[in-house]
Amino acid sequence: MIAAIAFYLFAAVVLLSGAMTxxxxxxVHSVLWLILAxxxxxxxxxxxxxxxIAMLLIIVYVGAVAVLFLFVVMMLDIDFAELRAGxxxxxxxxxxxxxxLAAEVxxxxxxxxxxxxxLDQRIAPTPDKMxxxxxIGHLLYSHYLFVFEGAGLVLLVAMIGAIVLTHRARGGxxxxxxxxxxxRRPQDATRNMQPPVGQGVEL
Amino acid sequence: xxxxxxYLGMDYGWAWFVATIIDILVIAxxxxxAVAMIIYADRKIWAAMALRRxxxxxxxxxxLQSFADGLKVFLQETIIPSAANKGLFLLAPIITxxxxxxxxxxxxxxxxVVLANINVGLLYVLAASSxxxxxxxxxxxxxxxxxxxxxxxxxxAQMVSYEVSIGFVLISVVLWANSFNLTAIVExxxxxxxxxxxxxxxxxxxxxxxxxxxISSLAETQRAPFDLTEAESELVAGYQTEYSSMSFALYWxxxxxxxxxxxxxxxxxFWGGYxxxxxxxxxxxxxxxxxxxxxxxxxxxxxxxxxxxxPRYRYDQLMRLGxxxxxxxxxxxxxxxxxxxxxxxxxxxx
Numbered sequence: 001m002i003a004a005i006a007f008y009l010f011a012a013v014v015l016l017s018g019a020m021t022x023x024x025x026x027x028v029h030s031v032l033w034l035i036l037a038x039x040x041x042x043x044x045x046x047x048x049x050x051x052x053i054a055m056l057l058i059i060v061y062v063g064a065v066a067v068l069f070l071f072v073v074m075m076l077d078i079d080f081a082e083l084r085a086g087x088x089x090x091x092x093x094x095x096x097x098x099x100x101l102a103a104e105v106x107x108x109x110x111x112x113x114x115x116x117x118x119l120d121q122r123i124a125p126t127p128d129k130m131x132x133x134x135x136i137g138h139l140l141y142s143h144y145l146f147v148f149e150g151a152g153l154v155l156l157v158a159m160i161g162a163i164v165l166t167h168r169a170r171g172g173x174x175x176x177x178x179x180x181x182x183x184r185r186p187q188d189a190t191r192n193m194q195p196p197v198g199q200g201v202e203l
Numbered sequence: 204x205x206x207x208x209x210y211l212g213m214d215y216g217w218a219w220f221v222a223t224i225i226d227i228l229v230i231a232x233x234x235x236x237a238v239a240m241i242i243y244a245d246r247k248i249w250a251a252m253a254l255r256r257x258x259x260x261x262x263x264x265x266x267l268q269s270f271a272d273g274l275k276v277f278l279q280e281t282i283i284p285s286a287a288n289k290g291l292f293l294l295a296p297i298i299t300x301x302x303x304x305x306x307x308x309x310x311x312x313x314x315x316v317v318l319a320n321i322n323v324g325l326l327y328v329l330a331a332s333s334x335x336x337x338x339x340x341x342x343x344x345x346x347x348x349x350x351x352x353x354x355x356x357x358x359x360a361q362m363v364s365y366e367v368s369i370g371f372v373l374i375s376v377v378l379w380a381n382s383f384n385l386t387a388i389v390e391x392x393x394x395x396x397x398x399x400x401x402x403x404x405x406x407x408x409x410x411x412x413x414x415x416x417x418i419s420s421l422a423e424t425q426r427a428p429f430d431l432t433e434a435e436s437e438l439v440a441g442y443q444t445e446y447s448s449m450s451f452a453l454y455w456x457x458x459x460x461x462x463x464x465x466x467x468x469x470x471x472x473f474w475g476g477y478x479x480x481x482x483x484x485x486x487x488x489x490x491x492x493x494x495x496x497x498x499x500x501x502x503x504x505x506x507x508x509x510x511x512x513x514p515r516y517r518y519d520q521l522m523r524l525g526x527x528x529x530x531x532x533x534x535x536x537x538x539x540x541x542x543x544x545x546x547x548x549x550x551x552x553x
Contacts, residue, residue, distance in 0.1 A: 001216045028344060032291070035337070042330075055326035063333025063366070067340070067359055074344055074352075131322040133383060176519050 003047060010043040027073045035066045052133040226318050230307050238459045239269035244500075245459075245507050252511035279448040284346065287445065291345035296446065296453035299338030303460035306331045310467055311386045313477050313491035324385040325373055328468065329366070332423065335461065336362045339432070339442050342454075346445040354441035357518065358425060358432040364525040365422040371533035372416045375540040376472050379409060389476035401482050402475035408540055413473035415529055417505070420465035422525065424458070427510040431518055462506060463499060470498035 017036040024030050038061045045054035130138075140148045195201050243258060243266065250257025258265035283289055309324040311317040321327060336359050343355020377383055380391035395405045403409040422429040433441035443454050470476055475498075477491030516524070 002220060029291075032341070051321065051323045052326070055323050055330050058330035059326065059333055063330065063336075064363065067336060067363060070340055071356070071359065074340075133323060176523075178520070178523065 007044070007047055010040045010047070013037075013040040014044065027076065028070070031066065031069045031073050034069070035062055038062050038066065050132060052131075052136055223318070227308075230318060231304055234304070234307060234460060234463070235456070237463060238456050239273065240266075241463060241503060242269045242272075242455075242459055244503065245510075248504065248507040249511045252508070273452065276448050276452040281448040281450060282445075284348065284445050286347040288345040288347065291341050292445075293450060295338050295342035295345060296450045296457070297338075298341065299335065300453040300457040300460070302331055302335045302338060303457040303464065306464050309385055310464075310471065311389060311477060312495060314386065314390075316492070317386060320384065320386060322382070322384050325377060325383045325388070328385075329370060329373065332369075333362075333366060338454075338457070342442045342446070346442070348445055350438045351442045351444050354432045354438045354444075358442065361422060361425070361429065361431065361521060361525075364522060365419045365529070368415060368525060368529035368533045369419045369423060371530070371537050372412045372419065373472070375409065375412050375533070375537050376403065378537070378540050378544055379403065379406070385471055385476075389471055389478060392475045393478060394482045399482055401478040401480060403473045408536075408543060409473065412533065412536055413469070415533055416472065417469055417502075418524075419529060420469060421506065421509060422521070424461045424465050426462065426506055428513040428516050429521055430515060431521060434515060463503065466499045466502035466506065467495070469502045470495060474498050 014037050017033040017040065020033040021030050021037060024033060038057060042054040042057040042062075045051075045057065193201050246268070247257040247265075258268035261267045261271045283292060306328055308318045309321060309327050311320075339358040339362075340355045343351045343353075343358075346352070376388060380388040382388060382391070392402050394400075395402065404413050421427075425432050432438070433443070438444070443451060446454060474480075475494075477495045479486035479489065479494050
């Protein structure tokens with residue numbers, strides 16, 4: 001009963017905030033609706049019993065990716081007239097994606113009505129007496145070790161690539177040398193003087 | 204509690220629902236009281252270190268000062284800047300306040316006394332603390348004012364940076380305890396040092412991480428010396444500049460609820476949580492919640508002490524500490540702890 005109420009609540013909010021993401025005029029509002037959608041999707045996953053994935057969704061997407069989105073969107077100088085001018089240009093591409101997505105939904109529904117997947121007959125069913133975080137760990141670090149490490153390698157390469165692309169040596173920047181700042185003593189920086197009245201101090 | 208309501212004739216679902224709501228109130232209301240008293244304690248400690256008296260007029264020893272302040276902001280007018288984005292402007296303090304409260308759901312007060320004993324407890328804590336940044340970013344953006352926006356950008360960068368090292372510190376604790384569940388993490392700290400001491404801090408492999416976690420939790424809650432978001436000489440009052448009355452009070456409460464939470468996490472992860480400090484029979488006669496309280500208060504004293512004595516960091520120093528020192532250190536420590544566990548406990552759970 002409560003699970004059903006929670007499911008319909010989360011599902012309704014996901015749909016609503018998804019719709020608001022694409023319809024709201026202000027891009028910052030769009031990102032915030034997107035975050036709400038992520039958050040409620042995590043709620044749906046909790047209801048499915050996938051608590052590890054739900055937490056990762058919040059930590060990674062809501063906690064990191066969406067913050068970056070928000071940063072970028074806040075910094076943008078948005079001209080609404082220009083946005084609307086672009087609408088016609090991209091309308092056909094958008095339409096193509098919409099058709100693609102609709103086709104996928106239809107295929108999924110057809111497949112589902114044909115009987116769906118037998119979840120208990122997977123190659124590696126979730127073992128009993130094991131939380132799904134342990135089950136995922138066991139699979140990732142044994143069965144799918146090379147795929148997992150391959151994914152890690154791809155991320156590493158992407159990270160190094162991003163640093164190489166954005167890092168450039170700029171002239172005229174005064175860097176902070178922490179070791180020099182820490183090593184500096186009061187004697188090096190100040191002098192105690194007793195100048196006579198009416199005369200300044202030679203610096 | 205659920206069984207008591209089912210005994211009254213409710214079906215299980217409703218009994219659980221009512222019992223959970225009562226449990227939430229049982230945690231949240233004393234927490235609000237604790238926040239009021241801890242604000243008073245903070246001001247008193249701070250004053251004592253500066254050789255001042257601190258609040259001493261309202262009530263005996265000034266004990267009612269926080270309540271008087273609360274009443275005052277309650278009676279003030281809520282001012283919403285005309286250029287502000289009204290909905291988001293009002294939503295932001297509510298987010299901060301709510302996020303500060305929801306983490307308490309997984310905090311174990313005693314063996315088995317916890318609102319939600321979930322097996323991903325620590326991940327839940329990380330997830331909720333990563334939500335905290337939104338209250339601040341939204342406030343900065345919705346205020347439509349320069350200083351709050353600068354402050355929000357600073358706060359977001361700071362919280363995201365220090366969450367990285369906090370994550371790795373948590374991983375080394377999780378590796379040691381072999382569980383993400385906070386109760387299990389506390390139980391795993393029983394009997395270190397030949398069975399005498401309860402707490403990860405005595406473990407030479409985890410002690411450095413407890414220091415890193417303490418400093419990171421100062422940065423995560425934006426307390427001094429990392430309070431650049433409210434650096435009054437540069438940014439007026441930071442992201443709170445445009446807030447007044449109750450919306451300001453919500454920030455105030457949320458901030459201190461977060462501070463207490465971070466103290467509790469320090470206590471739970473490294474100092475044995477609800478376990479007594481020494482693993483001696485008679486010490487278990489004192490209820491666990493009292494030990495947890497003593498530890499939280501001790502950590503809060505440390506927080507206040509740091510606030511009263513340490514000067515504010517420069518922004519580049521803050522980022523350097525987070526990314527160039529804490530991140531490599533905690534990453535290396537994950538490697539070290541897992542290597543040690545591979546050597547000594549290999550085969551467990553496989």
